[in-house]
Amino acid sequence: MRALAGDAARRLQSNPGAVCALAAILCMVALALIGPWFSPNGSEALDWSHVASSPALQSAHWFGTDRLGRDLFARTLEGARVSMAVGLVASAVSLGFGIGYGAIAGYIGGRTDQLMMRIIEILSGLPLIFFVIFLTVIFGRSEYLLFLSIGAVGWLTMARIVRGQALSIRHREFIEAAIASGAGTARIIARHVIPNVIGPVIVYATLTVPQIIMFESFLSFLGLGIQEPHASLGTLIAEGAGEMEAAPWILLVPGGFLALLLLSLNLFGDGLRDALDVKEG
C-alpha cells in the first residue's frame, strides 16, 4: 500500500499537466482563503466613486467593480470560497454516504443489493432541476437545501462505483479468510472491503468536486442557490451576464476564475486516475 502510494505519487509528478493543475488549485485555494485579508477592499463595501469601473492596475480595484461599486476581486474570492466549500462539503457527504451504501449493497449482494440498486435507479431517474425547484418552493430558499439537493444526486454514481468494486472483491480469498477468522459482516465491510476499493473512489471524488461546483454555480445562476449579499461564482456570473454588453469584466472575472478552477480540478483528477490506474499485485 505504501509502495503503491509512492509509485502513484511518482507517476503523478512526471505528469506536467497534473502538477501545474495541482499548483493552480493550491494557489486558488490559498487566494480564496487568505486573499481577503490582504485585499484593500471588503467584498461588501460600496465604493461610490468607482461604480462599474473597468479593471485597471493603477486604481484601487485591479479587477474593476460591479454596478454597485463593490470590488470584483474581493467578491470573486468570496464567491470562490463559497463555491469551493460547497463543492468540498457536498463531495464529502456524497463520498461518505455513497461509499457506505455501495459497499453494503455490493458485499451483501442478493436481494438486498437488488433493492438498494433499484432505489438508486429511481432517484437518478428524477429530473433534478424540477426536484430542486419543488424543494425550494416547498421549503423556501436556504443554503442547507442547496447542500441537500446537491448531495442527493452526488452520491448515486459514487454508490454505483463502490458497489461494482465491492462485488468484484467479495469472493476474493482474503475476504473468505476473514470470514473464516470469525470477522462479522460489518467488520469485513469496514476493514477489508472499503480500504480495497479506495483507489477508484479517490479518482472519482476528485472529479466529483468540479462537477458539484459546476452544479452549484448552475443553480445559483438560476437564482436557486446562494442568495445576496453572499456570493458564489454562480451568482457573480449571473450578475455579470446582465451587464455583459456594457461591462464585460463583471462576467469575465468570476467566469474566468470558475473556468480555471474547473479546468485545474479536472486535469488533476485525470492525472490522478492515470497515476493510480495500475494492476495491484
Place this chain on the structure above:
Amino acid sequence: MVPALRIEDLSVEFRQRGARICAVRQVSMDVAPGECVGIVGESGSGKTQVFMAAMGLNAAQAALEGRVRFEDADILGASPSELNRVRGSKLTMIFQDPMTSLTPHLKIGVQLAEVLVCHAGKSWSEGRAAARRMLERVRVPDAARRLTQYPHELSGGLRQRVMIGISLMCEPTLVVADEPTTALDVTVQAQIIDLLRSLRAEAGMALVLISHDLAVVAGLADRILVMYAGRIVESSGAGALFARALHPYTAELLSCIPSISGPRLARLPTLTGQPPQPGEAFAGCAFAPRCPRAAARCRTERPLLQDVSGARQVACHFPLSA
C-alpha cells in the same frame, strides 16, 4: 474421549436452476483432540466441501444435511455470531493460496495481532508482542521487520507461514489446512510440512490436512481418509494404508506415485477414465467404471463403509486383502 470435531451423515448439495449437484454424500468422521487426519481425494471429490461445512463457510446456494459438532457447539445450526466466536479462535483454517488470502492493505503485524484483539480481547500492544513471538514460532526470519511489512513484500512461502501463524494465534483446538502447499514450490512445500509437524508437536492441536497429494499427507497424518465422488471410500491409519491399501481406488492412487529409485518408466502410471460428473447419478459403486476388480454387483449395489481388521474401514464389495 470427546472428539474435537464430529461430523455425522453430512451431505452437501448444490441446487442450480433445477439441477441438483451432490458434492458430499453422507460423510461421517470424528477428529480426536490432537490427532492429525489427512483427507485425500481428486478435485471434486468433496473433500474441501466437508470442511467448508464444518466451518459454516458454504456458499449460500448449498443445502446441508446432517450434523457437525465442534467441541460442544452445533456448527450447522449456529447463528453467524455464534460461529464467529469459534471461527478464527478455536477452529481455524489455512487456505490454499497464500498469495491472495492476506488482506493486501494491512501490515503483517496488524493482521496477526487483530486475531487476538478481536477474539481474546487483548490490547493492540499485547497483540503486537504476541504477533512477533508467533512470527518467530513459524520460523519467519527477521520477525521484527516483517511485522511492519505488507503482504506483497513477502514471498509465497513466508506468506503461508504468516497464514499459519494467524491460524495459531488463539491456540486453536483444530486447524483445517486446505491444500496448504499446493500453491508453493516443492522445496517450500517440504519446509511448510516440516513446520506444521513441529508446530503440532509443540501446540498439540488437532490438524486436518486436505490434499490431493498423498505424499504431502504421508509425512504428517496419523490417519488418512480417502474420498471419492463425495463419499469416504477408505479410512485407515497412515502406516497401514501405505503398507497395503484395501480399496482398489487407494491402491491405484498409490501405484501412481512415481518412485525416485525404481525403474525408469516410459509413461507415468495414471488412473484410467474420469471421475463421475458432479450431477451424475449411479446406482452402485461410483468407482466401478474405472475399477479393475468391478463385478456386476458393483454396478447395482452401493458398498457401505465397513469395519475391517485393525480399526480400518473400507467401502468395497471386493476389497484387496489386508
